[in-house]
Amino acid sequence: GRRRMLEHAHEPAVTTDGHAVLVKANLASVAEAALAADSGADGSGLIRTEALFGDRAQAPSVAEQIAAFEQIAESLPGRTLTIRTWDVGGDKPLPFHTHPIEANPFLGLRGIRAFREDPRLLVDQLEAICRVAREHPLRVMFPMVTTVEEVDWALARLDEAAGRLPDGRPDALEVGIMIEVPAAALRAEALSALLDFVSIGSNDLTQYVLAAERGSALLEGLTDHADPAVLQLIRETCTGVAEGVEVGLCGDAASDPGLAVLLIGLGVTDLSATAASVPAVKDAIRAVSLVDAQDLAARALQADSAAEVRELLRR
Ligand code: PEP
Numbered sequence: 001g002r003r004r005m006l007e008h009a010h011e012p013a014v015t016t017d018g019h020a021v022l023v024k025a026n027l028a029s030v031a032e033a034a035l036a037a038d039s040g041a042d043g044s045g046l047i048r049t050e051a052l053f054g055d056r057a058q059a060p061s062v063a064e065q066i067a068a069f070e071q072i073a074e075s076l077p078g079r080t081l082t083i084r085t086w087d088v089g090g091d092k093p094l095p096f097h098t099h100p101i102e103a104n105p106f107l108g109l110r111g112i113r114a115f116r117e118d119p120r121l122l123v124d125q126l127e128a129i130c131r132v133a134r135e136h137p138l139r140v141m142f143p144m145v146t147t148v149e150e151v152d153w154a155l156a157r158l159d160e161a162a163g164r165l166p167d168g169r170p171d172a173l174e175v176g177i178m179i180e181v182p183a184a185a186l187r188a189e190a191l192s193a194l195l196d197f198v199s200i201g202s203n204d205l206t207q208y209v210l211a212a213e214r215g216s217a218l219l220e221g222l223t224d225h226a227d228p229a230v231l232q233l234i235r236e237t238c239t240g241v242a243e244g245v246e247v248g249l250c251g252d253a254a255s256d257p258g259l260a261v262l263l264i265g266l267g268v269t270d271l272s273a274t275a276a277s278v279p280a281v282k283d284a285i286r287a288v289s290l291v292d293a294q295d296l297a298a299r300a301l302q303a304d305s306a307a308e309v310r311e312l313l314r315r
């Protein structure tokens with residue numbers, strides 16, 4: 001029951017055959033970090049910085065960003081936080097970032113692309129992340145990365161920011177990208193060669209692989225992250241990444257307990273869900289073996305529709 005589930009929320013999620021999975025929480029505010037701690041989250045797999053500072057008319061200073069990241073870290077002591085750099089464009093306006101008008105914003109200057117011409121906001125943010133990483137376990141994650149060249153550019157901006165610190169980039173800071181563009185999933189090995197981790201953004205990956213705008217009420221049947229085409233790209237990411245690179249998932253798919261089991265079966269080892277769903281996702285993982293999850297994943301990859309995948313989850 002629900003009571004037993006909550007009692008165990010603060011224990012790790014381990015399958016019946018001993019496979020441990022991290023279940024983290026997505027955060028969009030400092031206040032949410034306390035909620036995540038209450039829910040037993042194993043850290044945060046996604047801090048949406050454009051939401052964290054989205055109410056500001058002016059860009060937060062490096063010091064203000066450090067203060068917010070430290071506050072979150074103090075709510076989740078010892079647990080790894082994944083700070084995503086500014087993800088602007090498409091559905092994410094940012095008051096202090098000037099953005100051109102585009103005919104197709106979701107296919108335009110989104111995420112990291114928006115800072116190529118003027119990287120100052122990005123480099124300031126990376127400086128704040130580097131400074132906090134000296135005291136707390138942190139990971140930095142770049143959104144909407146599509147090409148190897150963009151990975152190289154992002155790493156160069158990180159080095160530029162780290163150059164402002166007396167001792168350079170902290171060794172403990174892990175570096176990764178979101179896999180939310182189909183091209184990035186297909187080229188996961190090349191893109192991840194210099195990284196510690198990747199994290200699948202199933203919301204945007206679903207939108208882009210099905211060419212169906214996220215949140216569109218007109219395309220309901222087409223925007224399901226349980227679609228076999230989405231699952232296939234998740235699988236390709238898990239099998240494709242370079243040696244030793246960890247694969248997480250921080251889209252809404254991770255908040256659905258049945259789907260979370262399927263994701264584990266596909267090879268995802270690190271989930272980040274809404275804070276409220278962490279106990280139920282942990283509970284679902286504890287109820288299955290990794291072998292059963294892998295069997296479920298194999299069957300889901302053979303399904304002809306998202307509806308068929310959901311039918312498999314129900315059984
Ligand atoms: C995603 O695209 O799945 C994701 C986690 O990022 P966001 O929803 O913020 O675009």
Ligand code: MG
Pocket residue numbers: 143180201203204
């Ligand atoms: Mg996204």
